[in-house]
Amino acid sequence: MAYSDKVIDHYSNPRNVGTLDKSKKNVGTGLVGAPECGDVMRLQIEVDEATNTITDAKFKTFGCGSAIASSSLATEWLKGKTVDEALAIDNMEIVEELALPPVKIHCSVLAEDAIKSAISDYRVKNGLPALELSHH
Amino acid sequence: MLKLPIYLDNNATTPLDPRVLEAMMPYLTDVFGNAASRNHPFGWAAEEGVDYAREQIAKLINCDPKEIIFTSGATESDNLGIKGVFEMYSQKGNHVITATTEHKAVLDTCKHIEKLGGKVTYLPVDEKGLISLAELEAAMTPETILVTIMYGNNETGTIQPIREIAKIAHAHGALFMTDATQAVGKIPVDVIADGIDLMAFSGHKIYGPKGVGALYVRRKNPRVKVTAQMDGGGHERGMRSGTLNVPGIVGLGKACEVARLDMEADTARLSAMRDRLEKELTTLEESYVNGSVEHRLPHVTNISFKYVEGEGLMMGVKDLAVSSGSACTSASLEPSYVLKALGLSDDLAHSSLRFGLSRFTTDEQIDYAIGHVKEAVTKLREMSPLWEMFKEGVDLSKIEWAEH
Numbered sequence: 138m139a140y141s142d143k144v145i146d147h148y149s150n151p152r153n154v155g156t157l158d159k160s161k162k163n164v165g166t167g168l169v170g171a172p173e174c175g176d177v178m179r180l181q182i183e184v185d186e187a188t189n190t191i192t193d194a195k196f197k198t199f200g201c202g203s204a205i206a207s208s209s210l211a212t213e214w215l216k217g218k219t220v221d222e223a224l225a226i227d228n229m230e231i232v233e234e235l236a237l238p239p240v241k242i243h244c245s246v247l248a249e250d251a252i253k254s255a256i257s258d259y260r261v262k263n264g265l266p267a268l269e270l271s272h273h
Numbered sequence: 274m275l276k277l278p279i280y281l282d283n284n285a286t287t288p289l290d291p292r293v294l295e296a297m298m299p300y301l302t303d304v305f306g307n308a309a310s311r312n313h314p315f316g317w318a319a320e321e322g323v324d325y326a327r328e329q330i331a332k333l334i335n336c337d338p339k340e341i342i343f344t345s346g347a348t349e350s351d352n353l354g355i356k357g358v359f360e361m362y363s364q365k366g367n368h369v370i371t372a373t374t375e376h377k378a379v380l381d382t383c384k385h386i387e388k389l390g391g392k393v394t395y396l397p398v399d400e401k402g403l404i405s406l407a408e409l410e411a412a413m414t415p416e417t418i419l420v421t422i423m424y425g426n427n428e429t430g431t432i433q434p435i436r437e438i439a440k441i442a443h444a445h446g447a448l449f450m451t452d453a454t455q456a457v458g459k460i461p462v463d464v465i466a467d468g469i470d471l472m473a474f475s476g477h478k479i480y481g482p483k484g485v486g487a488l489y490v491r492r493k494n495p496r497v498k499v500t501a502q503m504d505g506g507g508h509e510r511g512m513r514s515g516t517l518n519v520p521g522i523v524g525l526g527k528a529c530e531v532a533r534l535d536m537e538a539d540t541a542r543l544s545a546m547r548d549r550l551e552k553e554l555t556t557l558e559e560s561y562v563n564g565s566v567e568h569r570l571p572h573v574t575n576i577s578f579k580y581v582e583g584e585g586l587m588m589g590v591k592d593l594a595v596s597s598g599s600a601c602t603s604a605s606l607e608p609s610y611v612l613k614a615l616g617l618s619d620d621l622a623h624s625s626l627r628f629g630l631s632r633f634t635t636d637e638q639i640d641y642a643i644g645h646v647k648e649a650v651t652k653l654r655e656m657s658p659l660w661e662m663f664k665e666g667v668d669l670s671k672i673e674w675a676e677h
Contacts, residue, residue: 170674173619
């Protein structure tokens with residue numbers, strides 16, 4: 138399968154690979170996917186509680202090039218956004234940016250799920266109700 | 274200077290040996306006659322080329338030249354052998370025994386005969402990819418007309434106990450067929466000593482051309498017949514109609530001759546390179562060789578790298594042309610059914626690479642492959658949440674994954 142240049146770039150030079158301290162109250166962690174399905178994404182955000190802004194984002198992904206690129210791109214986009222802005226990220230924006238083919242749309246869906254799941258974790262840690270996560 | 278990418282997918286197909294091309298050339302140009310034209314020299318010359326090829330092939334597998342039926346390839350040979358026996362021996366019975374790790378050309382043909390009212394037993398394999406002789410024995414019935422078990426597996430290289438399988442089939446009055454596409458020309462295959470009644474193989478896996486293959490059909494002890502699956506001019510003793518692919522057949526013949534002469538040297542060189550590749554790659558933690566290490570073809574290794582995903586790995590080893598156990602071309606991932614039959618979990622099946630070496634593979638290429646794969650696996654593991662959890666001692670099977 139031919140990958141777009143942007144997918145290859147993110148795969149070869151992934152942004153923000155790493156781990157944040159999940160014991161911190163202002164760190165939200167989302168772990169989505171399943172090993173049997175061939176992709177697992179862990180996406181973490183660190184939030185500045187005063188401004189409700191995401192100051193750092195890290196990921197680790199087990200998956201194909203498109204899955205790695207989708208999560209790498211997501212961390213890039215998350216930094217500097219408010220939590221509410223982050224919630225508005227739609228998987229189709231990722232599809233468009235990375236020029237993902239139809240068979241790889243599920244990678245973008247997984248990245249959106251990972252963002253929402255990380256935000257939900259952050260909310261629960263801070264006494265807010267969990268988000269209703271739609272599992273695709 | 275090393276040319277990239279490096280081709281290590283020789284179980285899929287091999288390059289044409291220059292000696293084979295040379296033998297074929299006249300038949301692609303001047304000697305263009307139809308081998309079935311009996312009344313002029315153009316036909317005679319073509320027929321002579323075909324007859325010589327039959328002899329070259331017969332020498333390699335120890336059969337009579339008349340026992341070779343030329344086809345378009347191993348898939349057609351598998352189809353002709355199985356469907357042809359099923360039709361020809363329908364008075365005797367309707368039961369066929371095969372194994373779950375066979376090539377699709379065998380499995381799908383067996384499914385086809387099930388639709389026609391046949392009964393098929395698909396024997397399981399153990400973790401090494403070997404069938405159980407006791408299970409084969411137990412599966413035999415008076416209705417069993419054919420046992421078809423591949424010689425060497427295309428994904429793992431595992432070699433089945435062919436002689437023992439043939440004995441069991443014969444003891445129960447059934448014929449024994451083998452898809453030997455990966456074995457012929459690579460290891461000694463002797464249809465007499467092995468007790469083979471029908472055998473499918475092809476040209477392009479043994480440095481010959483694509484589009485040509487053969488079905489060996491035993492002519493005595495017992496005399497085996499197959500019902501033709503294509504109607505026409507009654508070529509190949511009535512078993513396979515269609516104008517013979519003369520240049521292809523000449524190429525297959527030459528490829529068999531070269532294989533016979535070079536086999537010993539090729540095997541020694543290829544197995545040494547394969548073993549080195551395997552030894553180096555399994556120094557990576559959590560890497561596993563799939564299939565039998567004791568009983569296998571000399572030029573193949575199949576290794577799973579746990580906690581990295583197959584397609585990501587394929588992308589990481591872009592300088593190598595290899596196969597992955599993951600057929601990740603659609604949203605629904607389907608890991609290799611062969612590896613799953615060995616009992617591998619989906620994730621291990623997904624993260625496997627098959628290395629198939631050839632006569633033309635060099636030590637320099639193997640050195641490069643070792644470094645390239647190690648680098649890719651290490652990089653992907655640093656990026657893998659599963660690897661991190663494994664390193665922290667988390668039991669991944671205890672996690673409730675949100676399947677999507």
